[in-house]
Amino acid sequence: xSGKYRLGLKLMELGSIVNNSLELRxxxxxxxxxxxxxxxxxxxxxxxxxxxxxxxxxxxxxQNVQMASYIGQRSYIHSTSLGKAICAYLPExxxxxYLEAKRMPKLTxxxxxNVEEFMKHxxxxxxxxxxxxEIENEESVRCIAAPIFDYSGKPIAALSVSGTILxxxxxxxxxxxxxxxxxxxxxxxxMGYNGFRKI
Numbered sequence: 001x002s003g004k005y006r007l008g009l010k011l012m013e014l015g016s017i018v019n020n021s022l023e024l025r026x027x028x029x030x031x032x033x034x035x036x037x038x039x040x041x042x043x044x045x046x047x048x049x050x051x052x053x054x055x056x057x058x059x060x061x062x063q064n065v066q067m068a069s070y071i072g073q074r075s076y077i078h079s080t081s082l083g084k085a086i087c088a089y090l091p092e093x094x095x096x097x098y099l100e101a102k103r104m105p106k107l108t109x110x111x112x113x114n115v116e117e118f119m120k121h122x123x124x125x126x127x128x129x130x131x132x133x134e135i136e137n138e139e140s141v142r143c144i145a146a147p148i149f150d151y152s153g154k155p156i157a158a159l160s161v162s163g164t165i166l167x168x169x170x171x172x173x174x175x176x177x178x179x180x181x182x183x184x185x186x187x188x189x190x191m192g193y194n195g196f197r198k199i
Contacts, residue, residue: 027190031187032057032183033059035059035159036059036060036061041061042058042163044059046075046082046083051101052074052102053074054074065164069162077095077102078099079108081133082143083158085146086157088122088131090155096119107136130144130180140165141164144176148187149191150191151192151194160180161176
């Protein structure tokens, strides 16, 4: 009534994130479950919001050891395969601004905490077509992720599988990554993306 306050652009941004995540969840659900079933590991979808990755959907594995993640959970971009998979296809200045905003805390002995080193790491991610969290975010947990693109080729989210280092041994990384990339590409095509990648 006083006119001192009004709705800002931030609410529009948040509304857009919610709208996009609902559409993405609907389109991605069968591929998320397929990835869970074919790899037998927990599968996640996350997008970027406020310089962090936010989990918007999850297909829990049927194994006895479960991941402690949950929908709505936020994580750092520098220590997660989801964050790295998205950032690898974003402009360098944009990624650096995210890193500077949230810092790069050392979560495990393997966590990359240097901006320059992280940017070099993203070059490898692009070359491979997928990203790996090599026990960087949580002790004894390995994750593999691939980006999801929209119709314009912009990375809007990422798809991943997560498991313990016993469930996802290092020598099975590339084999599992092929499934992750395949399903991420299927979702991208549903979002209107007509490119393709090989790993």
